[in-house]
Amino acid sequence: MKIIFVTNSSANGGASKMITFLYNEVKKILPESKIVFIRKEDSQYSNIENAYYLTTSLKSPIAYFKVSKKLYHLIKLEKPDAIISFLPLANILSAYIGKKLGVKYRIASQRNPPQIYGKVVRFFDKFIGSRGFYTSNVCNSQAGLEAFSKYPESYKKNLSVINNCVEPADLSISQEEAREKLGIATDKVVLTCVGRLHDQKNHELLVKTMKHVDNAILYLAGDGPLRHKITNQINLLGVENKIVLLGDLEREQVRLLLRASDIFVIPSKYEGLSNSLIEAMSYGLPIVFSNIPSFTNFLQIDAEDKYAGILANNDEIEWAKAINHLMSENTAMEKYRNLSLLKVADLTPEKMTSRFLKLTNDTKA
Structure with missing residues (x-):
């Protein structure tokens, strides 16, 4: 059996990370499988051996037509038994082309709530998904699935949830050794946030928060379109001695950073099931998180709105209060720490891979 994996781009981000991880796991079982990135962007995913990269730019209708044609010929050439796609553009093109070419299993994966996308993307996704082009339509969280509650029944009948997995934490070195390797020479509390410098991630709230937090340094891992704006904000608020912009980090550097950290902060405005969140939890980091459905749904531990982390609304004082509480209370x-470890204990690579493969029916995993 052969599976082709397709995603929008090779940019650093959760979708690229998770589809690449899934591809590598499946390839151990089904070695003829391939991965396709519609648009190539320089990143840790832009030079994967035997991967297909279809274009470097998608800035016009003609570019979309050309890339669709390339994908059509690629799928026709490879003759896969199944296509697993991540993100709307890849989902729409892969399902449409796959059905036309007789690919039996066309599995779409929705990584974010549909409301964040433009009307055109939502229209085509709803159209394709309501007419049998997706044989399965996977959300990465229960909150993500619930975001489709107003969609037609013909769309919703194929929806299911497969949570992201998390690799086992690398605890082979101590926190002190990890800090030494990264050049973090501090006796202060290390706060960490991992994510693109993009409006979605809400880093500006963290910058404001650090005005009210002492004896801590915030490390921001990631790059993106808001880097210049965030740098200016840091200087304007006078917190340059409390915040370090690390830029994009290689995979192993991110894992070192998590090992070196004390608290993980994630103030996103919207997410599916965040890869950076569950990875931080696998290192036993206490979490301060924003009040969005995907986080509250995943982190809830009982019916009384208790969470495996501290929820903070979109207010710098509330965020500072949550961080200062953790810093001052060892208990x-x-x-x-313990709640983080317990919450992600079941999110194994084997379970995620098995659940995706079961959607093809023919594969026993």
Whole structure:
């Protein structure tokens, strides 16, 4: 059996990370499988051996037509038994082309709530998904699935949830050794946030928050279109001695950073099931998180709105209060460390891979 994996781009981000990870796991079982990135962007995913990269630019209708044609010929050439796609453009093109070419299983994966996308993308996704082009339509969180509640029944009948997986944490070195390797020479509390410098990730709230937090340094791992704006904000607010912009990090550097950290902060405005969140939890980091459905749904531990982390609304004072509480209370730090580890214990690579493969029916995993 052969599976082709397709995603929008090779940019650093959760979708690229998770589809590449899934591809590598499946390839161990089904070695003829291939991965396709519609648009190539320089990143840790832009030079994968035997991967297909269809274009470097998608800035016109003609470019979309050309890339669709390339994908059509590629799928026709490879003759896969199944296509697994991540993100709307890849989902729409892969399902349409796959059905036309007789690909039996066309599995779409929705990584974010549909409301964040433009009307044109939502229209085509709803059209394709309501007319049998997706044989399965996978959300990466229960909150993500619930975001489709107003869609037609013909769309919703193929929806299911497969949570992202998390690799086992690398605890082979101590926190002190990890800090030494990264050049973090501090006796202060290390706060970490991992994500693109994009409006979605809400880093500006963290910059404001650091005005009210002492004895801590915030490390921001990631790059993106807001880097210049965030740098200016840091200087304007006078918190340049409290915040370090690390830029994009290689995979192993991110894991070192998590090992070196004390608290993980994630103030996103919207997410599916965040890869950076669950990876931080696998390192036993206490979490301070924003009040969005995907986080509250995943992190809830009982019916009384108790969470495996501290929820903070979109207010710098509330965020500072949550961080300062953790920093000053060792019992709270230990409590949330343990809750983090317990919450992600079941998110294994084997389970995620098995659940995707079961959607093809023919593969026993």
